[in-house]
Amino acid sequence: MNRLDLNLLHVFDTIFREGSLTRAARALHLTQPAVSHSLSRLRDHFNDPLFTRQGNQMVPTPLARRFAETMRPGLTQIQSAVNQFHAFDPARQHKTFSLGLRDILESTFLPQLMKNLTSYPEIEVVSQRIARREMETQLASGKLDFAVDVLLPVSNQTSHELLRKDQxxxxxxxxxxxxxxxxxxxxxxxxxxxxxxxxxxxxxxxxxxxxxxxxxxxxxxxxxxxxxxxxxxxxxxxxxxxxxxxxxxxxxxxxxxxxxxxxxxxALNVHLYWHTAYEKEPSLLWFREQLHRVASNRPDRP
Amino acid sequence: MNRLDLNLLHVFDTIFREGSLTRAARALHLTQPAVSHSLSRLRDHFNDPLFTRQGNQMVPTPLARRFAETMRPGLTQIQSAVNQFHAFDPARQHKTFSLGLRDILESTFLPQLMKNLTSYPEIEVVSQRIARREMETQLASGKLDFAVDVLLPVSNQTSHELLRKDQxxxxxxxxxxxxxxxxxxxxxxxxxxxxxxxxxxxxxxxxxxxxxxxxxxxxxxxxxxxxxxxxxxxxxxxxxxxxxxxxxxxxxxxxxxxxxxxxxxxALNVHLYWHTAYEKEPSLLWFREQLHRVASNRPDRP
DNA sequence: TTAAATGATAAGAATAATTCAGTGGTCTAA
DNA sequence: TTAGACCACTGAATTATTCTTATCATTTAA
Incomplete structure (x- = not known):
């Protein structure tokens, strides 16, 4: 059958991120051989080594890279969908937020944001420069959680709100x-x-x-x-x-x-943008609140 | 742990589509009790009946509907990612293609398209009207496989090609x-x-x-x-x-x-649009070819 | 050179999923 | 109204899968 055990995708994703079976096992709360077995099942399915050992780390093959590229956004979408019914605990859960920031917004946002997040060591932030034209599609495909930009016309799959006014x-x-x-x-x-x-x-x-x-x-x-x-x-x-x-x-x-x-x-109206479908996801709600804190210069804990 | 068995999502999706455990079991090549057990595991996880029996069919609860709404696009993205390495057999594999058609394109495309597809009973087509502004985000989020429209400016996450010229x-x-x-x-x-x-x-x-x-x-x-x-x-x-x-x-x-x-x-240049990331997916390649057949009035089998 | 760490492998243990068989409910048609 | 067909649920037994422990071969870093 063409059917792949979807749980293996989660293992694949973790190995990809961690670059090591042992570390992936730790992250997944499994033993190293368990992850090794999962990987060998994936290898059978794709008929490709997927990750090769190079010195101290497991490097993805071209095929694995291509697969990760297309698979990972879907996985995060699914995780968002599943998590929307559970509370989010930023102190204990690991989560990567990806943020689209243009120009000076990186300098004005990130320092204060990361300062506020020091008490949440499991939270990871990725900031990337996104062309305006790409913004909505990146949000929709799950490659981006949030974008910050001036007021732009958007489809109604994208929500937005004023983050701050800048003179x-x-x-x-x-x-x-x-x-x-x-x-x-x-x-x-x-x-x-x-x-x-x-x-x-x-x-x-x-x-x-x-x-x-x-x-x-x-x-x-x-x-x-x-x-x-x-x-x-x-x-x-x-x-x-x-x-x-x-x-x-x-x-x-x-x-x-x-x-x-x-x-x-x-004044310049700086807006925050996100994908409407995941509006209710607790982790995204929490991060939105963090961004608002930074924008209005409120301290970490109110 | 917050961790859900991802394979259950596939079961959920099938029950949602089929509206019946027995039919879902058939589609998944499982027995009916197996699906029933999977459903009860899902029910435990979400703490919600998810599907209630109403006469002859299993009707999703509001929570199940909301979950399906956000989860299913991610699932199709993942399936596309997985399938990109396997051949697609339109005669045996079930697959739903969703198509964004405006105005008269429905009348000019669908009759011939569905006629050409009669020999592939497992193939399902959903045509919906999509606002231009939504097109790209719908393609990016996996809610839409293809869109047909006149030449429009698009981001480079979206690919397109001329489908036909219309005087x-x-x-x-x-x-x-x-x-x-x-x-x-x-x-x-x-x-x-x-x-x-x-x-x-x-x-x-x-x-x-x-x-x-x-x-x-x-x-x-x-x-x-x-x-x-x-x-x-x-x-x-x-x-x-x-x-x-x-x-x-x-x-x-x-x-x-x-x-x-x-x-x-x-002449009016009618273009076909799709998401660049899934360009190589065999089933989408096959469907693209079908659309070109219709556009150029070629018969079913060349 | 050596100690620590890493990924692969084998075999047994633990867990989880599937099937089988039976129950009760619902719809349809006689 | 009732019989029959259909359907979903449950529990126990079986089967299959996945995980763990233990061990080995390599590699890296001290």
Whole structure:
């Protein structure tokens, strides 16, 4: 029969993650020979060694890699489905959360998040950069648990909620002339600017709003990362317009000053996205709460 | 332990589909008591009857429904992953293919498709209408195997290929005056038209092309379905512009004539979409071939 | 070189699943 | 209304599978 013992998939997944039969056995609360036997059953089924011993670790064969690639998202989906009826205990259960973060969100979220999670050593976080176009499919296929991004149009298989509002502020080098009492609109428009954008052309969000107000600023540099832009501002008279949360972080490490924008501009709405089907899964609910804590700067335990 | 025997999920899925333990047992090549025992193990685990006997069939409880909803897509993903290394035998293996078809594609595809599949009684097809925005997430989550639509921008988790090109033609009532020798551009523009569109406003694709050519036609009726539009054309002097494949089908049943468009217009590119990760899965490859057969009007066995 | 650790293997033990046989309930048709 | 067919559940016995203990051959690290 074509029928594979589905429990072996769980063993396969663990060996794949741990890279060792002994460690996999520990994780599964089994003895090492039990795992070894399971592996040999898998080997029979696939007619492939699946994992080969290379020195101290079991390295997956190409076939095993290909299998893992397609099988593991399904497995996590099933585990989510099964676990939705059981409570989640973050202190004892092992769980990997995968998170799609763009640009500066990694720096503003991860440090505080991981600090809050130190008391949960079994919790693992994977952060990856996800293209906007991929976001929904990654969430739907189970490759991603959450994504954080500005407000985007999504299908109704994807849920989202506001995580935090971020005002735009201006970063200027410490010795930028004439900014002791903040920045006037004249100064802002007279200065030259760094535009941070992942695209190679077109205006940034702040330029959209400025042109709506009928003014225009001069761009001296277009680059991809806010961090690089800030290091430029540190050493020149160029200004950088960026979200406040990240600016406050940079302020503590670089010789720059954070100044309010001299004009009103709508705040950046940072949203959290997830797959609607797994909305009720306790572990995901718990992680969502953790993310909200970080976003609103609440301490670990309320 | 929180650990559920994953093999029970397969039993659950089969009971859910078959609505009967006896039939589920047959499908699983087991005896009925074996399935009954499996079910009782599931009941212990979920602390819920899961299926209750109502007359002649086992009806899932709300909890079972909710569980099935989230679990089954994962299960099919896993089965795809496992099966990618085994050949698929459409004559003997049971398999359900789910297909996202919009509007007229159901009428133009399904009859011929199901005719071609009569020699494969184990093959089941589910066709559902999918909103464009949902398409990719449905494919990614495993709820949909294939979708058919015009060319759309997609993420690279989704693959696609041209299924067929469809020319636009005009449908006119049988007794429409002065169309014995086809339709001139003057006649086309002088007539009043039915515009078929699922949106409530905005031009149709043909209007886009017409305005590119600097002309404009008069819309007398805007409606949602080509079939309704044809019945209108049958009884009035209104014209309907639509894809040729569907027009040819209608022509055989309604008192209408199919006329070529009096101007050149780009053909409609009908594409087939699927999830890239399961590209190599034999059963999906086989079904893709079936769809191509239908699209190109080739017979069942070449 | 040696001690510790790792994966494979063999054989017995433990566990789990399947089958068989029988019960009671439900539907259908005479 | 009732007999017969069908269906799901239960318990005991059997069968099959999986796990464990013990051991060996390699490999790694001290």
């Amino acid at each position: 735009l502020v201006v970063i200027a080098g410490e010795h930028h002339p004439g900014i002791e009492n903040g920045l006037t609109m004249e100064q802002y428009l007279a200065a030259r600017h760094v535009l941070v954008s992942s695209r190679t052309e077109g205006p940034g969000i702040e330029d959209f709003e400025l042109s709506r107000q009928g003014v225009h600023r001069r761009i001296a540099l277009r680059c991809q990362h806010y961090y690089a832009a800030c290091r430029v501002a540190e050493n020149t008279d160029l200004l950088v317009t960026m979200p406040e949360t990240y600016a406050r972080m940079i302020e503590q490490q670089a010789k720059v000053r954070v100044l309010p924008l001299p004009t009103d501009m709508p | 636009l033609v005009v449908i006119a009532g049988e007794h429409h005056p002065g169309i014995e020798n086809g339709l001139t551009m003057e006649q086309y523009l002088a007539a009043r038209h039915v515009l078929v569109s699922s949106r409530t406003e905005g031009p149709g694709i043909e209007d886009f092309e017409l305005s590119r050519q600097g002309v404009h036609r008069r819309i007398a009726l805007r409606c949602q379905h080509y079939y309704a539009a044809c019945r209108v054309a049958e009884n009035t002097d209104l014209l309907v512009t639509m894809p040729e494949t569907y027009a040819r089908m209608i022509e055989q049943q309604a008192k209408v004539r199919v006329l070529p468009l009096p101007t050149d217009m780009p």
